[in-house]
Amino acid sequence: MKNLKCMCEECHYNENHECCAENVEVTSNGDNMVNTAAGTCCNTFKPRDYNYKG
Numbered sequence: 001m002k003n004l005k006c007m008c009e010e011c012h013y014n015e016n017h018e019c020c021a022e023n024v025e026v027t028s029n030g031d032n033m034v035n036t037a038a039g040t041c042c043n044t045f046k047p048r049d050y051n052y053k054g
């Protein structure tokens, strides 16, 4: 995605701190209390193969 800076280098879509996914979906981070940035979560995150433990 153009101009989407992201520091999650562990994500498959991260290229030099930019997101290369076509679209991203951001959701609340589990507790439905979105009062801070920490309460949000990128639901499009996909682990890089070398990190995948699933």
Ligand code: SF4
Binding pocket: 004, 006, 007, 008, 011, 012, 013, 014, 015, 018, 019, 020, 021, 024, 042, 043, 044, 045, 046
């Ligand atoms: S999909 Fe989400 S976590 Fe992955 S690079 Fe894009 S914004 Fe970052």
